[in-house]
Amino acid sequence: MDVPGYVVITGAGSGIGRACALAFANEGAAGLALLDLNYDALSSVKSEIEAHIITKNDPKTFQLKIYALNVADEDQVNKIVSEVAQTFGRIDYLVNAAGIAMKHKGGAAFVDTLDWKRIFDVNLHGSFYMLRATCKVMLNQEPILSSIDGRPLSRGSIINFSSIQGVVGLPMSTAYTTTKHGIMGLTRTASEDYAKDGIRINAICPGYTETPLTTQPDVLKVMLEKVANSVPMQRMGNPKEIADGVLYLAGGRSSFVTGTPLFVDGGYTQR
Template sequence: MDVPGFALITGAASGIGQACALAFASEGAAGLALFDLNLEALSNVKLEIENVLAEKGISKHCQIELRAVNVSNEDEVNFTVREVARKFGRLDYVVNAAGIAMKHPGGAAYVETSDWQRILNVNLTGSFFVLRAAARVMLQQNPILSNIDGRPLQRGAIVNIGSIQAVAGIPASTAYSTSKHGILGLTRTASEDYAKDGLRINVICPGYTETPLTSQPEVLKVMKEKVASSVPMQRMGSPREIADGILYLAGGRSSFVTGTALFVDGGYTQR
């Protein structure tokens, strides 16, 4: 996947973020900064990474930094991103995987303002805070070199996490769908800002995926119904399948790709 540099992953304690952490380490990343609210769960992810690398006989050391971070806290994000960038010496890849979801019984007319604000604060504003802090670091550093052919690749690569709900409306998902439409807009405008500077910004849009976020009973019930009726592949995706797409967008294999939305959804959006 050509990801020899240093990666920062939010929401890294579970689901897609955890799968990304394992994938970056397995593919030869020099270091990982793992952000989540749950520091204990992050410690378990770090142990899992070390065990996987040992089992695969990968001797290259991967430096792992764990931070308890609330991505909706602007000052906390700014400080911690700068801190890990100083520790690593640079920051090459960012994955904005932190996110929350909620169904709103009765639809938009019955959404609680507090629920709306919480989902937008984490999913959209939190992603913006991390993107902004990381971009300020990346724009000041030299391009990383490919570990395959030595060519200059990029000053940095940021991958935001969208959703099929970035382009499709789903019942009772007012705040979540709005946040993911916003992620698509954030990605497209930011990528336009910095394409000429060697900072690539893309978004991956997963379909129905088996994660702790989607295992909530009220969410899972709707998902199973949708998978049966609307997903051509007739199954849910795995976090590792989403992580593979993210590593492609972050690494040297996609050196001429920016501002793109990659849908990894079993064919849902082809219809």
Template sequence: MAPATLFPGVAVVTGAGGVGIGAHVAVALAAEGCSRIAITDLRGDLLEQTVQKIKATKPGVEVFSESGDITNADFVSSFMKKVVERFGRIDYGVNCAGILGKDERSDEMDLASFDAVNNVNYRGCWLSSRAELQAMLKQEPLPGASPSRPAQRGAIVNIASQLGIVGRPQAPAYCASKSAVIGMTRADAIDYSKDDIRINCVCPGVIKTAMTTGTEEVTERLAPAVRIAPMQRMGLPEEVADAVLFLCSPKASFVQGHAMVVDGGYTIN
């Protein structure tokens, strides 16, 4: 007998404020039947926007939200512990927080700029994933989606980038930080397979969010990448959310350590 939902467990989404990828992932999880969702973001006002969108999409969903800095190890640990205290477990961890940084070659970049990009994109992702893993290892697996599917103790999806796979001028810190996320994902996938935890990542192209369209300067900076991609448009955050939900779901039960590219063809051109 098929389960009532592909997502009967508890989801955690970091970087979930506003109208970015994380917010769309949280809303999509609610729409697809996940009834217990925890979200965090640096800005409390943007986080509240996501809470309202989740409740409007699926009344009755239980949402726990707390604003904080995912580069701060103490905050990340505290937040994840509160999630477990409230919901009992963490089944799906989706780590979405990220920043672009300025267009600079390495000789032009100061240490503060380098650290800012890597602290959010790599360190923050690692801290979040580590805390999710620590919770998942202590819980019993959820039953499989069908008798033919194995049980899953947890699933983690990290958000990397097309620029974790290919390079771009004047983006050494960003490219390196996203390559690090892919490398971390693959290494963790090897380590935690024996624990029935799947770990994958999504590598978006240029996606239409506040980060990519917030200023005319940023939009112009990204325009060449949009033109290079065969589909010649920005992706939608909903399209990235669909990929994330697939990787979290039991439909991806044999997908492990994968870097799924959602880029309109940018990396093949």
């Protein structure tokens, strides 16, 4: 999939972030920096990669680092991104997958301010802190050539996590939906800033996907009813299917794509 460089993935301890970590390792990335609040979960993903993935790169040079990180903590983000850049020498791809969701009983009129702020801190501010710190590294590094053919040089590629809720509203989901709309704005404006510099910034918009975020018993029941009625493919997505979209946006095959959302949603948003 043409991802020969070094990748940083947030939320890599679970669900879609974990699937992205496995996919980049499997597709021959030179190195992975996996970031998450949950260090134990990262350790398991690391063991899984070391045990099962035969990288297409030389195993002697392949690097796999894990870091406990709260993306909502600006200072921690700056420190760890700069540590990763020093360790790898560069950062070619950022996958901004860390995110949290919640439903607000009673809807917008009853949203607790602390919940609102917490969801903004992680989903929107956290993605922005990661993007800002990583863009600074990317702007100062030499471009690399695509490994598939003679396409123009790329300095870096950033994939932000929006959602189908980046373009539609769903009930009882005020804060989450607002942050995912915000991610679309962040993606569009930042992509304009650096398109001429060889940095591409896109958003992935997953539909209903089977991960710990969605498969808690109370959430899953509602989710399955919605899927049956509103997803043309009548099923939930698998995290690997979202990771495939991320690989496309990260690598050279999307060399002329920037500032755009990629919907991986079983047809949900075309309705």
